Amino acid sequence: xxxxxxxxxxxxxxxxxxxxxxxxxxxxxxxxxxxxxxxxxxxxxxxxxxxxxxxxxxxxxxxxxxxxxxxxxxxxxxxxxxxxxxxxxxxxxxxxxxxxxxxxxxxxxxxxxxxxxxxxxxxxxxxxxxxxxxxxxxxxxxxxxxxxxxxxxxxxxxxxxxxxxxxxxxxxxxxxxxxxxxxxxxxxxxxxxxxxxxxxxxxxxxxxxxxxxxxxxxxxxxxxxxxxxxx
Numbered sequence: 001x002x003x004x005x006x007x008x009x010x011x012x013x014x015x016x017x018x019x020x021x022x023x024x025x026x027x028x029x030x031x032x033x034x035x036x037x038x039x040x041x042x043x044x045x046x047x048x049x050x051x052x053x054x055x056x057x058x059x060x061x062x063x064x065x066x067x068x069x070x071x072x073x074x075x076x077x078x079x080x081x082x083x084x085x086x087x088x089x090x091x092x093x094x095x096x097x098x099x100x101x102x103x104x105x106x107x108x109x110x111x112x113x114x115x116x117x118x119x120x121x122x123x124x125x126x127x128x129x130x131x132x133x134x135x136x137x138x139x140x141x142x143x144x145x146x147x148x149x150x151x152x153x154x155x156x157x158x159x160x161x162x163x164x165x166x167x168x169x170x171x172x173x174x175x176x177x178x179x180x181x182x183x184x185x186x187x188x189x190x191x192x193x194x195x196x197x198x199x200x201x202x203x204x205x206x207x208x209x210x211x212x213x214x215x216x217x218x219x220x221x222x223x224x225x226x227x228x229x230x231x
Contacts, residue, residue, distance in 0.1 A: 024182045024230065026130040032074040034190050036226030040090045041065045043219045061216050066090040070224060079130040084139060086121040094202065094216065111153040112214065113165055113202055119145040121174045121196065133182040145170040145198045164205045172197030186230045194222040
């Protein structure tokens with residue numbers, strides 16, 4: 001009877017009788033660096049076009065999507081809680097929609113703004129299974145969206161190519177969900193989805209129809225896949 005504890009001790013010491021160990025485990029103080037390819041897919045539920053000469057031309061503004069690289073950095077405050085900073089920028093075209101009705105529909109579908117978008121986002125994440133090889137997480141936080149390099153395309157029906165346009169910066173909330181899947185002790189694959197609250201107003205100056213502005217709720221879903229490393 002005394003041989004059983006002795007055999008168990010030997011097996012445990014050799015790692016043969018222990019449970020299957022996980023490949024990696026998050027610890028407080030860890031840095032997680034991820035590189036992703038993301039698709040920014042605006043959920044532009046509203047938008048109005050207003051001109052000084054003609055007033056409100058009706059709703060009907062859409063924003064196209066873009067696929068770009070992204071970098072994010074997570075600092076693990078505890079084994080479950082982390083802070084993530086998301087960095088990257090995308091390029092988008094704002095267009096009128098030919099089915100909008102009113103004066104806008106007579107223009108047909110026209111591109112009215114080309115812009116680059118920089119939306120640094122900070123989220124507080126909760127990681128459910130820090131000792132597992134598959135680690136789902138959810139997060140919530142804020143984003144600041146800065147628009148730059150705005151231009152009026154040559155086929156715009158509202159302004160002429162070269163006219164000045166400026167989009168207002170935006171503060172909004174952010175939500176995310178994702179999962180890290182371990183490859184080995186330090187490397188992992190990441191899948192992630194985010195929703196960003198982005199509202200802006202574009203203002204045109206000195207156009208053929210005087211001053212003009214567009215209000216737009218962009219509110220994109222951001223789908224990402226990538227690879228990460230723990231440091």
